[in-house]
Amino acid sequence: MSGFILLVSGPSGAGKSTLLKKLFEEFETELYFSISSTTRLPREDEKNGVHYYFVSHDEFQEDIKNDYFLEWAKVHENFYGTSLKYTEEALNNGKIVVLDIDVQGYKIAKKKLQDKIVSVFITTKDKEELKKRLIKRNTDTITQLEKRLENASDEMKELCEYDYLIINDKLDQSYEALRAILIAHKFKTKGQDLDRIQNTWNKGE
Ligand code: ADP
Ligand code: 5GP
Numbered sequence: 001m002s003g004f005i006l007l008v009s010g011p012s013g014a015g016k017s018t019l020l021k022k023l024f025e026e027f028e029t030e031l032y033f034s035i036s037s038t039t040r041l042p043r044e045d046e047k048n049g050v051h052y053y054f055v056s057h058d059e060f061q062e063d064i065k066n067d068y069f070l071e072w073a074k075v076h077e078n079f080y081g082t083s084l085k086y087t088e089e090a091l092n093n094g095k096i097v098v099l100d101i102d103v104q105g106y107k108i109a110k111k112k113l114q115d116k117i118v119s120v121f122i123t124t125k126d127k128e129e130l131k132k133r134l135i136k137r138n139t140d141t142i143t144q145l146e147k148r149l150e151n152a153s154d155e156m157k158e159l160c161e162y163d164y165l166i167i168n169d170k171l172d173q174s175y176e177a178l179r180a181i182l183i184a185h186k187f188k189t190k191g192q193d194l195d196r197i198q199n200t201w202n203k204g205e
Helices: 016-027 057-065 084-092 103-116 127-137 142-156 171-186 194-203
Strands: 004-009 031-033 069-075 078-083 096-100 117-123 164-167
Touching (some): 004 103, 004 171, 016 031, 016 096, 078 084, 096 171, 103 117, 117 171, 127 142
Parallel strands (some): 004 096, 004 117, 031 096, 117 164
Antiparallel strands (some): 069 078
């Protein structure tokens, strides 16, 4: 497996999708977005097979039984999971696999693929700002919004588990930080085909 996993977590509404969208615009050919399965209902602008695979509760349980998932978790009353097969395939093809998953899922994925993962926690400067963004996004009912805010406080307790932390205040600065993390990891010796590079280098003598 020659690629690596760029894994982002953080409270819902912090700006993960917004930042990842920019990353895909710039690094499209190198990245592979892992489309998760979820039992959550699609939002107005979400498409099956693009944002998520929207599945029934029974289908999700069946997938768990069939070991379809690298990891799965229950988040805000819904199930979410990452395909093992597609992740492995993309890694074998040398891609940078982007996972946007919650803290529970991260802990499971880390146990299985620790040396392949670079992890980034993305959050807002405070809870109030998170609330404002969730209200502005306008995709949740009041009950769902409260659940997401409550969950956010629990997720914030897990900051120390991550390699990097981005407080997404000014979008441009946060994006610079995220792309710097990506670029730095692309150049790590550990992930590169050193034999091939050395052979090519010698042939040039
Ligand atoms: P997440 O994917 O983490 O749930 P989103 O990317 O959907 O979050 O962002 C939630 C809302 O916050 C969106 O309306 C988005 O436009 C807005 N947003 C994202 N980043 C910023 C930022 N740095 N400043 C202000 N608003 C932001
Ligand atoms: P949303 O409903 O806002 O799209 O996502 C809610 C939460 O579920 C976010 O924290 C997101 O990172 C997380 N999530 C999305 N896909 C997965 C997944 O495949 N596995 C896990 N564990 N969490 C996920």
